[in-house]
Amino acid sequence: MDKRSQDIAALITKHEALFTDMSDRIWGFAEPRFQEYQSSELQQKVLADLGFSIRAGLAGQETAFIAEWGSGKPVIAILGEFDALSGLSQKADVTEHDPVEAGGQGHGCGHHLLGAGSAAAATAVKEYMEQNDIPGTIRYYGCPAEENAGGKAFLVRDGLFDDCDIAITWHPSTVNQVSLGSSLANFRVFYTFHGTSAHAAGSPHLGRSALDAVEIMNVGVNYMREHMISQARVHYAVTDSGGTAPNVVQSRAQVLYAIRAPKVTQVQELKRRIDNIAKGAALITETTVEIKQVSAYSDLITNKVIAARLDAHLRNFVPIDYTEEELEYARRFTAVTTQMDRDNLVGSIKKLLPKAEAERWLREPILNVVAPSVDMGAGGSTDVGDVSWVVPTAQLTTATWAPATAAHSWQATAQGCSSNAHKAMFAASKAMACAVLDFMTDPELVAAARAQWIEDLDGETYPNPLPEGYMPEIW
Ligand SMILES: [Zn+2]
Structure with missing residues (x-):
């Protein structure tokens, strides 16, 4: 030395x-x-x-x-x-x-x-x-x-x-x-669904479930995995499941996604596709979705x-x-x-x-x-x-x-x-x-x-x- x-x-x-x-x-x-x-x-x-x-x-x-x-x-x-x-x-x-x-x-x-x-x-x-x-x-x-x-x-x-x-x-x-x-580029994005609450047994036809939308979105993203580059990583946490009562149609539910890939541009492209899946889930369930990105790592x-x-x-x-x-x-x-x-x-x-x-x-x-x-x-x-x-x-x-x-x-x-x-x-x-x-x-x-x-x-x-x-x- x-x-x-x-x-x-x-x-x-x-x-x-x-x-x-x-x-x-x-x-x-x-x-x-x-x-x-x-x-x-x-x-x-x-x-x-x-x-x-x-x-x-x-x-x-x-x-x-x-x-x-x-x-x-x-x-x-x-x-x-x-x-x-x-x-x-x-x-x-x-x-x-x-x-x-x-x-x-x-x-x-x-x-x-x-x-x-x-x-x-x-x-x-x-x-x-x-x-x-x-x-x-x-x-x-x-x-x-x-x-x-x-x-x-x-x-x-x-x-x-x-x-x-x-x-x-x-x-x-x-x-x-x-x-x-x-290291992998990484975005964190909240998807918040808003639906209509109702009695889940008495008047289920009047409810529009935000939790259904979260589940359908996650299924959609899991099908997307087969069609993304193998180095990409997508994971999620359900940050609001809409409450603990199964007999209430959940009017609000939220999922947080982490979207990763080797390049920021690849993450941007994956996010565009995941945004579309969220919008599709909202359409299927007649709910609305708010999309909010809260962080970005290059x-x-x-x-x-x-x-x-x-x-x-x-x-x-x-x-x-x-x-x-x-x-x-x-x-x-x-x-x-x-x-x-x-x-x-x-x-x-x-x-x-x-x-x-x-x-x-x-x-x-x-x-x-x-x-x-x-x-x-x-x-x-x-x-x-x-x-x-x-x-x-x-x-x-x-x-x-x-x-x-x-x-x-x-x-x-x-x-x-x-x-x-x-x-x-x-x-x-x-x-x-x-x-x-x-x-x-x-x-x-x-x-x-x-x-x-x-x-x-x-x-x-x-x-x-x-x-x-x-x-x-x-x-
Ligand atoms: Zn550390």
């Missing part, structure tokens, strides 16, 4: 207690999308105290903020998050499902670590630039509502990334890796130039030095994953590593190795995708969770304040800070990332998939 990387790592180590505390407190706040008031305030206060200037309340999002230090070019963004997920409340370090609050929110995707780890990286970059008189601007973006609402799409739409040259972020995981993969364009720098630096900070207690902790949590999750992990690792190495690592209690930087294929969606359409962007993952732990699970929430999670978070912080300094000090590297980005865009521009004029809302 070169001297600069060592110095940057030391700056992160110096602030370990501060950012561990930030992460743990945000885990405790467990605030859901657009309601991350305490989490955002805590991050703003810590970063302001460290000398960053703060702009808060951005793009119609009260909890969004930018912490900035320095001036002039390049402008480099480190992205952070802090939103929790509903239904994933869970006591820390407990290996059985035991919520802090039944049905409450929990950090089952590790966004408390994501935000604190990114803030730590931004702080180390600032302090290194100060000590070494390096020109340029470092920004930390406090991005609300990654889950279910795609908060970054609003920030992008309002031009808050327009002057950025490079964007870097990370995500908690079970593997240490700089993936070259994309597909991720991973910048290979940035990814290569992240990968090189991550290899300096992994393997991580775990204690025997920490390895035992990981073993206990892998023991409470499902057999399907464990089988899935074995499949993934065998794809990533040569057979003998894969078998060796699968016997280890933690995947304490940097997996090759390859494209693992798109599954989920992220609003980092929207940023990647306007700024060259790449991200890494580190193994904050025991092998086979599923994201969006109580097991992930439970491990969120462990020393394993903190160590993996700081490995991410160090790799990101070192990569940021590479770009901060080398205009040719910034130009190379930009040239790669223009090539990847291949003449396309940001599809800006949010409905015109739509503002963030809590739904």
Whole structure:
């Protein structure tokens, strides 16, 4: 490791207690999308105290903020998050499902670590630039509502990334890796049907059922599946079934759809077809339908130039030095994953590593190795995708969770304040800070990332998939 990387790592180590505390407190706040008031305030206060200037309340999002230090070019963004997920409340370090609050929110995707780890990286970059008189601007973006609402799409739409040259972020995981993969574009759309209530036995002929319309719509969409591209994903939740009385014809019912495909334009086309199916269901049932899109995530364009720098630096900070207690902790949590999750992990690792190495690592209690930087294929969606359409962007993952732990699970929430999670978070912080300094000090590297980005865009521009004029809302 070169001297600069060592110095940057030391700056992160110096602030370990501060950012561990930030992460743990945000885990405790467990605030859901657009309601991350305490989490955002805590991050703003810590970063302001460290000398960053703060702009808060951005793009119609009260909890969004930018912490900035320095001036002039390049402008480099480190992205952070802090939103929790509903239904994933869970006591820390407990290996059985035991919520802090039944049905409450929990950090089952590790966004408390994501935000604190990114803030730590931004702080180390600032302090290194100060000590070494390096020109340029470092920004930390406090991005609300990654889950279910795609908060970054609003920030992008309002031009808050327009002057950025490079964007870097990370995500908690079970593997240490700089993936070259994309993610699926994703729209969330509410279909609300309105019918006519009636006594379901006394005068059923006078009723027009909104619940029937939801059911018929879902049947129609399920028939559509055969005639869509195989990489697309469509799923739904009935968010209002019209009540609990079977003897009342349901006058209102609602279903929420998630529509995903590799490209935004493909999602737009699928949404057009699903809108038509909803209108068909309304016609069949003599109800009416309201269609309201509430979020949009664009597909991720991973910048290979940035990814290569992240990968090189991550290899300096992994393997991580775990204690025997920490390895035992990981073993206990892998023991409470499902057999399907464990089988899935074995499949993934065998794809990533040569057979003998894969078998060796699968016997280890933690995947304490940097997996090759390859494209693992798109599954989920992220609003980092929207940023990647306007700024060259790449991200890494580190193994904050025991092998086979599923994201969006109580097991992930439970491990969120462990020393394993903190160590993996700081490995991410160090790799990101070192990569940021590479770009901060080398205009040719910034130009190379930009040239790669223009090539990847291949003449396309940001599809800006949010409905015109739509503002963030809590739904
Ligand atoms: Zn996440």
